[in-house]
Amino acid sequence: MAGFRSLAPKTRNLVVAGGLSTFVLGVYYYTMRAVGGTDELQVAIDKFEEMKKKDAGNNSNAGS
Numbered sequence: 026m027a028g029f030r031s032l033a034p035k036t037r038n039l040v041v042a043g044g045l046s047t048f049v050l051g052v053y054y055y056t057m058r059a060v061g062g063t064d065e066l067q068v069a070i071d072k073f074e075e076m077k078k079k080d081a082g083n084n085s086n087a088g089s
Contacts, residue, residue, distance in 0.1 A: 029037065 029040070032040070
């Protein structure tokens with residue numbers, strides 16, 4: 026720890042930022058592997074958009 030204090034302030038900030046970034050990316054990677062990497066919300070949104078397009082297509086054909 027004594028070596029860390031002898032670094033310049035900007036260098037210490039970079040070391041801390043690198044460590045925190047590594048931690049956050051590690052947690053993200055672990056979480057995505059744990060849940061299977063699927064974004065359930067995005068899948069639900071995609072299904073809703075498909076249904077909306079189908080409904081809009083059916084309504085425009087029925088009105089003709």
